[in-house]
Amino acid sequence: MPPFTTHTADTAPAAARATIEAVRRRLGHLPAAVGLMAESPELLTGFLTVNGIFDTCALGPVEREVVVLTVATRNECHLCVAMHTATLTRQDAAPELIGALRAGTPLPDDRLEALRRFTVAVLDHRGAVPEAQLTAFLSAGYQPRHALDVVLGVGTYTISTLANRLTGAPLDPPLAAYAWEPAAR
Structure with missing residues (x-):
């Protein structure tokens, strides 16, 4: 059992x-992950910011959910996968899209699949995405700004997924x- 305390406001x-x-006021309850992140006020504030x-x-x-779920499944964060599956469900996303994101398999929408593949490339190449993969992303209708927004999402959810796992x-x-569990390797 990790030596972390699930804090409350007290x-x-x-x-x-x-x-x-x-x-707690905004959500009506305090998620355990937030209580755990509170051990480091800077981490909690940084992530929320x-x-x-x-x-x-x-x-x-x-x-954004495609980026988040791609990071969450790659980092095997059961909590982020569940939370963002719930978000997509509330957004009435297609079950096939949600299922593919949870499985880490190609998405049924070509443009979103280009985004998922680009997010994987950012993760795999630590930002040094090969030109052909960047070109494929841009050819799907995305702009250079979107590539940097993916980096923002990867950074944001690297904080969350790693903190949740730790x-x-x-x-x-x-x-x-x-609930979600990573596929057996």
Whole structure:
């Protein structure tokens, strides 16, 4: 069992208390992952800040979820996969799209598949994406700005997925229907 505490507004370091309380008020509950991240007020504030910025980038809501779920499945974060499956479900995304994202397989939509492949290339090549892969991404109708927005999403969800794995963040009960486990290797 990892040595991390799932904090509340009463037990969190002082610098994290207002942030935790704001999350609790906004969501109506405090997700365990937020309570765990609160051990480092800077990590919690940093993640929530960049997540808010990522939500305003030029990628649309479903496109952002493609990036997030690609990072989450690659980093094997059961919590992020479940949480963002729930998000796509609320957005009425096609079940085939959700299933392919969870499985890490080609998407049924060519443009979103180009985005998924580009996100994988950013991860695999640590940003040094080969020219042919960048060209394929741009040929799918994306702009150079979108490529940088993918990098923003990869960075944002690298924070979240790695923190969740390090702390052993559990799946909150409302997400149980979206539970996910990585495929056996």
